[in-house]
Amino acid sequence: MSTLPIQSPSQTLDTGELKERVARFQRIRDDIVTQVRRVIVGQNEVIEQVLIALFVGGHCLITGLPGTAKTLLVRTLATILGLDFRRIQFTPDLMPSDITGTDIIEEDPTTGRRTWTFVPGPIFANVLLADEINRTPPKTQSALLEAMQELSCTVRGNHYKIRPPFFVLATQNPIELEGTYPLPEAQLDRFIFNVLLDYLSADDEIKVLDLTTTTHLSQADAVTNAEEILEFQRLVRMVPIADTVARYAVAFVRATRSTDESSPDFIRKYVNFGASVRAAQNLVLCAKARALMQHRYHVSPEDIRALVRPILRHRILLNFQAESDKLTQDDILKKLLDTMPAPKD
Numbered sequence: 001m002s003t004l005p006i007q008s009p010s011q012t013l014d015t016g017e018l019k020e021r022v023a024r025f026q027r028i029r030d031d032i033v034t035q036v037r038r039v040i041v042g043q044n045e046v047i048e049q050v051l052i053a054l055f056v057g058g059h060c061l062i063t064g065l066p067g068t069a070k071t072l073l074v075r076t077l078a079t080i081l082g083l084d085f086r087r088i089q090f091t092p093d094l095m096p097s098d099i100t101g102t103d104i105i106e107e108d109p110t111t112g113r114r115t116w117t118f119v120p121g122p123i124f125a126n127v128l129l130a131d132e133i134n135r136t137p138p139k140t141q142s143a144l145l146e147a148m149q150e151l152s153c154t155v156r157g158n159h160y161k162i163r164p165p166f167f168v169l170a171t172q173n174p175i176e177l178e179g180t181y182p183l184p185e186a187q188l189d190r191f192i193f194n195v196l197l198d199y200l201s202a203d204d205e206i207k208v209l210d211l212t213t214t215t216h217l218s219q220a221d222a223v224t225n226a227e228e229i230l231e232f233q234r235l236v237r238m239v240p241i242a243d244t245v246a247r248y249a250v251a252f253v254r255a256t257r258s259t260d261e262s263s264p265d266f267i268r269k270y271v272n273f274g275a276s277v278r279a280a281q282n283l284v285l286c287a288k289a290r291a292l293m294q295h296r297y298h299v300s301p302e303d304i305r306a307l308v309r310p311i312l313r314h315r316i317l318l319n320f321q322a323e324s325d326k327l328t329q330d331d332i333l334k335k336l337l338d339t340m341p342a343p344k345d
Contacts, residue, residue: 018238022297025232029293031223035080038218040073041211042204048293049195049310050077050169055289056192057233058282059148059168061133061183061314064197066173074129074169081229082222083126083165090136096143099123100153101160118155123147124162126226130170134180144168145187165229185273185317192282194314239288241299244343246284249304252340253280256316256332264339270322270332275315282311301342309333 029051036047046062050073053060062070071087078085088099101121107114122128123144130144147153148168152161170191172180188194200208211218254260257274258267267274287303313329322332 021231021235022292025235025292026295028224028228028232032077032080035220035223036073036076039076039211039220040069041207042200043069043073043197046073046195046197048290049193049307051293052286052289052307053192054081054165054167054229055232055236055293056282056285057165058192058286059170059190060193060195061188061191062169062171062195062197063174064171065199068197068199070169070171070197071129071131074127076220078127080220080223081127082225083167083229085127085129086122086125087129087131088122089131090133090140092135092137094136094140096140097121097155099140099143100147100155103156118158118160120160123153124160126163126165126167128166128168130168132173133170134172134182137181138184141181141183141187144170145190148190165226165233185315188314189276189278191314192286193310195310196313236285236289236292239291239297239299241284241288245287245299245301245304248301248340248343249283249287250280252304252308252336253277253283253312255336255340256312264336266335267332270318270325270327271316272319273317275312279312279315283307286311305337305342308337 032051033047040047050060054077064070075085075087088094099121100123101119103116103118105114106117133141133144143153147162147166151164151166152159154160172183251262253275255263255274256267256271256279257263258271260274263271263274283304284299286307287299290303290307291297291299309330312333316329316332318327318329318332
């Protein structure tokens with residue numbers, strides 16, 4: 001099978017060095033999951049998706065009910081990764097400067113001279129939990145989304161860089177709609193995943209009680225650091241992908257568009273707008289990370305299929321007919337998965 005270009009000549013590694021770096025990635029990934037398991041019960045798919053987003057340098061939108069351990073998961077990951085963690089509780093009165101920081105006037109006690117000094121806000125962190133992002137007005141949301149896209153923020157006309165890695169996990173509550181400011185589709189598109197957090201099984205809830213209602217509370221330990229995370233992000237981009245698998249990802253994304261000639265009838269019936277080319281880019285990049293995490297140095301069609309729903313569910317806009325028939329984005333994507341089987345190797 002032919003493969004897509006995956007690296008520049010300057011990134012080429014000899015076989016021995018490449019194998020060593022891949023093995024290191026896989027050991028650290030396994031160590032991260034082991035540490036997460038000491039604190040978090042269940043949610044295997046959620047943990048996998050969050051780690052994939054981290055390893056490709058993307059951001060996650062987490063949709064879940066209260067009490068589903070969203071904050072605990074993010075805080076635990078930051079500890080395990082050896083990264084600086086900050087949390088912002090989004091409220092209707094939150095201002096952009098509360099996120100980005102602000103300039104203050106300082107006076108030199110010797111000369112009496114006054115100067116402007118920038119005081120960084122909580123956005124200058126490696127891991128940022130944006131709690132209930134849909135509870136703050138669009139102007140404040142935009143300040144965060146600019147930082148996610150540009151890895152910088154603007155304060156009084158001055159640009160300030162955010163040191164990578166920069167990983168945003170934004171949460172929203174699906175059952176409280178009053179007093180919220182839903183993210184526009186263009187801003188939703190900046191999140192690589194829309195991760196759904198659901199209730200645990202009865203057995204897992206018993207395990208949670210065992211972990212949290214005794215005198216001994218489990219703690220996670222750091223197993224890596226910022227520099228190594230950045231190295232892993234570069235390594236993921238070097239994973240080869242067969243031309244047939246890349247074409248499958250593109251075909252799937254194009255099939256979500258009601259205006260595309262390849263789209264099936266139910267897409268034309270229920271979908272107003274499908275996913276953009278950014279979705280195809282994210283599918284391929286995240287599939288590379290998933291392959292590495294599963295101890296493979298090649299992308300399979302199943303990697304693409306496994307990531308379709310978290311990557312595309314927030315990028316498809318359904319019409320009134322879908323709402324009337326009580327269909328969700330996941331329903332449409334499941335039907336599309338059934339319609340488009342994986343290509344044969």
